[in-house]
Amino acid sequence: MPTVLVTGGAGFIGSNFVRHLLATDPQARVVTLDSLTYAGNLANLADLAGNPRHTFVKADITDRAAVRAAVGAGVTDLIHFAAESHVDRSIQDSGPFVRTNVLGTQLLLDAAREFGVKRYVQVSTDEVYGTLGPTGLFTEETPLQPNSPYSASKAAADLLVRAYHHTFGMDVVTTRCSNNYGPYQFPEKLIPLFLTNLMNDEPVPVYGDGMQIRDWIHVLDHCRGVEAAWRKGKAGEVYNFGGRCEMPNLELTKLLLRLLGKPETLIRYVKDRPGHDRRYAIDCSKAERELGWVPQVPFDRGLAETIAWYRANAAWVAGIKNKDYLGYYEKQYGKL
Numbered sequence: 001m002p003t004v005l006v007t008g009g010a011g012f013i014g015s016n017f018v019r020h021l022l023a024t025d026p027q028a029r030v031v032t033l034d035s036l037t038y039a040g041n042l043a044n045l046a047d048l049a050g051n052p053r054h055t056f057v058k059a060d061i062t063d064r065a066a067v068r069a070a071v072g073a074g075v076t077d078l079i080h081f082a083a084e085s086h087v088d089r090s091i092q093d094s095g096p097f098v099r100t101n102v103l104g105t106q107l108l109l110d111a112a113r114e115f116g117v118k119r120y121v122q123v124s125t126d127e128v129y130g131t132l133g134p135t136g137l138f139t140e141e142t143p144l145q146p147n148s149p150y151s152a153s154k155a156a157a158d159l160l161v162r163a164y165h166h167t168f169g170m171d172v173v174t175t176r177c178s179n180n181y182g183p184y185q186f187p188e189k190l191i192p193l194f195l196t197n198l199m200n201d202e203p204v205p206v207y208g209d210g211m212q213i214r215d216w217i218h219v220l221d222h223c224r225g226v227e228a229a230w231r232k233g234k235a236g237e238v239y240n241f242g243g244r245c246e247m248p249n250l251e252l253t254k255l256l257l258r259l260l261g262k263p264e265t266l267i268r269y270v271k272d273r274p275g276h277d278r279r280y281a282i283d284c285s286k287a288e289r290e291l292g293w294v295p296q297v298p299f300d301r302g303l304a305e306t307i308a309w310y311r312a313n314a315a316w317v318a319g320i321k322n323k324d325y326l327g328y329y330e331k332q333y334g335k336l
């Protein structure tokens, strides 16, 4: 019976993963470890309260003693989601990104090694590959060329994971996924920020010309990918995951406006993100071939369900977008 330590399990993807694993594997025990930063929210796990196979530990992954205590308490497998995850914040202050994403990963690797964890999964991102031109796809062989402090800190963590495999023979697997959307995503990322603004008839900030391209994947497809990599991946290997759903930001913005029945006058073209990556697109054929994984949620269905979720969970949104909250852009540059 596996006891899986899930770091960052109170965040967006981590909470979806914890719920998915407990629902699909009746044998699994899950320990969620999370320090509850601005992005971590126990409300994301509220429906798991009282589940005897789930426990929550409030701890910071940069606290060596806390990490050793958690990992040393019978953990068999470790799946590492916890991170500072928002690119714009990393441009404002890279300190927390280096601390959590690099130092935190090192302390988890050390503890996993010390306590003989069977398999360590590093949840990374396609952003470590940098940016693409109009054609081509990121494969697992694409050189790491991170362009933001966020992606640089994730790439540094990936290299530590690689080194612990090479040097100590640790059983590690790394996943690199494209842009996720779905329920419980913190409304600073494009889709939930725009949805929650538009639901209040508030404007939405499109960076630069809005022609940057992202490859969208439903969070549950990502969660299934992480699970498949954990169960079936080969030690030391990297697996890319993507939704085969490339879209320029402006096209996505107009789609959201249409789906919510809002006018295009709510679009505000604002100063571009410094160093903004132009295009991400993933070749996920290795995961399909070796893990038997395929993305299952079509974008139109996933987006409709996501919109319905944000509508039905106005209290969750209000708990975040309280009186102190401003969209990140507004916080940095003022009222839209």
Ligand code: NAD
Pocket: 007, 008, 009, 010, 011, 012, 013, 014, 033, 034, 035, 036, 037, 038, 039, 040, 041, 059, 060, 061, 062, 080, 081, 082, 083, 084, 085, 086, 100, 104, 123, 124, 125, 126, 154, 176, 177, 178, 179, 180, 181, 186
């Ligand atoms: P998120 O910001 O929603 O959640 C991050 C979680 O980590 C939060 O619960 C937060 O409290 C926790 N955390 C942060 N610092 C911590 C620390 N020092 N100690 C303990 N807990 C800490 O992020 P997300 O979007 O769910 O991303 C999860 C992981 O997936 C990250 O590693 C990210 O790099 C990766 N990823 C995200 C995407 C995406 O589109 N969101 C795509 C690919 C990969």
Ligand code: DAU
Pocket: 085, 086, 087, 088, 124, 125, 126, 127, 177, 178, 179, 180, 188, 189, 190, 191, 193, 205, 206, 207, 208, 212, 213, 214, 249, 273, 280, 329
């Ligand atoms: O590709 C995977 C990555 O996807 C993850 O590693 C990151 O954790 C996650 O945050 C996400 O990074 P992005 O920077 O691509 O996501 P974000 O939602 O911040 O932005 C998506 C695109 O939309 C990007 O081109 C910037 C643009 N954008 C974003 C915001 C928040 C806007 O034009 N306006 C906005 O207000």
